[in-house]
Structures are given as structure tokens and as C-alpha cells.
Amino acid sequence: MASSGPRNASNSSTPKKGINLQDPYCIKRVLDDSTSEVILSRGYVENVSLSNLKMGIGIFTCAIALAAQFYPKKFPANASFLVSCIILYPPSFLRQKMLNFSTYLIMNVILQYIILTKEKQHILFTHPFPGSFTSTGLAISSKLPRYSDMYTLRIASCDPKSVSANPPVEITKSVTKWFTKDGVLAEGIFWDDVESLLDDYEKGSRKSK
Template sequence: MTKTTTTTTNDTTTSAPIKNPKKTNILDHHSIKHLLDETVTEIVTNRGYGEDVRTSNVRLLIGAIIIIIALFAQFYNKKFPDNKNFLIGCIVLYVLFNGILQLIIYTKEKNAILFTYPPAGSVYTSTGLMVSSKLPRFSDMYTLTIASTDSKSISAKPTVEFTKSVTKWFTKDGVLVEGLFWKDVEGLVNEYANATDNKKRK
């Protein structure tokens, strides 16, 4: 059953729907980032931005092709050296598709945790969001960035971001204070939505 938690800060009230309190190991860097990233995705899609999984599907398809190539090389019905040319071909294809996969990760995904379509019902928006995050190892500073998926689009907006300590959103027991986190993330989404070419985050 869905409940609503309400947090009041500086006379501003923010409500965030939660099912169960989200808890993580505050000593585990990866667990903290994973929980925050998942919650960001929930918040953004809750604002009407549908998730665009095309890039993920392409990456999964290439990964599947790489696995198939490896299986063919392993179980080809001829023994070495009769299968020498076949193995060379498999190695070349394996390296090629791995290179394509790394290129996609490096140029397209980077630190992205979510790609979206334009908001539902939007008339003047032809680009969705690329939401990315960083939480460096041994650091408590979480950076969330929102940019246009197509920076060349006529409706692309300036990139916005914030960097805050994760200690602001977690209790000492590792429970995420969702009301505070929702407030910060929704504020960044609003900043992006209201941004113009002449308005950039200071």
C-alpha cells in the first residue's frame, strides 16, 4: 500500500510517495549510489518523462552477439589447427564488437543512469533528458546532472546540476529521507524545464 511522507524545510513542504522506507549500507559507496540512482529514475519518470531504453537495448544486443561469437569459437566442431581461420575470424569479430560496445559506453552513456523521451503531451520539445550521476569513491559528494539527449535539438536546454553530500539525505541508520531527496531532484528537474539559453546554473 502506497503511503505519502511529508517533509517541511524552510517553510516548504514536499511530498514523496513511498511504499517502504529505503535503506542501504551507508558504508558501501556502491549501495548508496545505486539507491540514489534508482530513486532519481523513479522521480523523473513520475514527472511524465517516459524512459527511453533504446541505448540499453542496443548495448544488450551487442553483448549477446559477443557471447554468441565466444560460444561459436568454443564449440566449433573442428579442432585446432583445422579451425585456425575460423578462430581468427571469431577473435576479430569479438574485438570489433567489444570496441563498438566500449565506444557506445564512452560516447553515449558516460555516467548516464537514465535516458528519457520528451515529456508526455509536449508540443515544443523534441528531445528527452539524459540524467547522469557521480559519487566518487571515498567521497560523500553526489553530483546529479540533467542534460538534453540531443544537444543540437532546437528545444535543447542548458545542462543543470547540483552537488550535495549524501549525508543530507540519509539517517545514521542508512534510511533515505525521501522527502528531502525528492525536493532536491524535483527542484533540478524544474530548473532544467525552466532554463533558457541565457540562463545557466551558477
């Protein structure tokens, strides 16, 4: 296990609470959050466009559900009119439920498409580095397979086809290199590894020339 040497004085004065090392989801969340802190501390600005799109779709779906639930039109009481409604089109309340369900289904399909094709395993997207000539930001992704202690962190371009995109870089290490036996993240060691990986990515354009 890694030693819990603090990265700076503030870390040493703040007691860290250990996590359950038997919980891979918790381990990945801690490492992902720390990775985002490192990247943003280097001056990159998070791009929340995709998150806002997903949130907007969710809000729209909820709005449709509320509209269908509290639609003011009452169910027709006239029998002959009811028969005509059944023949010509579903009753008003059924029509609302069908609209609600179809809208929910469509929005859910769109969300799943975004997750599978755009979000994938990414934990952070950024805008191009402020003041740089590059036109594309970073796409940070990670994975920690089930029943495995090997954590993979990958830094790539948001637009791999861009002429300013650098070759992707990645690192794979056992999580035991970054956590103490008490489940405390050795921030200094992990931060250094992430910063080294980011340095390798930023040097990629120079190496490729």
C-alpha cells in the same frame, strides 16, 4: 544526517532497510534508482535504445562464440592436407578461434566506445516529454567521487545542439542530507530536491528567451 520523514503514507507503512553508508557504490545506486523513479513519475518515458544496442552487441558476440565452439567441421586427418592447410590458411579449428577472438575484440571495442562517448556517467535517458513541442529528451547523469560524500546530479538534453534543448542544471549536496544515521534514505527530502532540479531545467527555455 537527514530525518527519515516519509514522502507519503505508503512509505510510512513500509519499513525501509538501511544501507551501508561506508559503501559509496551502494549509496550512488540507491540515489540513482530513486532519481529515475522521480523522473519517470513525472511522465517521462525511458529511452532504452542505447541499452538495447549494448545488449544486441553482447548477444551477437555470444552467438559468434557458440558458432566457433560448436562448428561441425572436423579437424583434417590427412597429413598432406594438413600441411597445405597450414601453408594456405589456418586449420579450421584455429580459423574459428581467430574469428571468435577477433569478433570479441571488435565488439568489445565498440562497447567501450559506446560507454565512453555515449553512456558516460548517465543513469537515464528519456524520450521527449509526451505532448510537448520539444524534440529531445532528458539525459540524467550523476557522480559520487571516491572518498567523497558530495553527490552531483545533472539534468541535460539528450541532444545539446538541438534548438529545443534547455541549458543543463545540476545540484551537488552531501549524501548526509538524504540519509539517516541508520542508512535509510529520506525519500521525501531527496524527491523534493530532484523535482526542484527538474523544475529548474524545464523552466530553462523560458529563462533563456
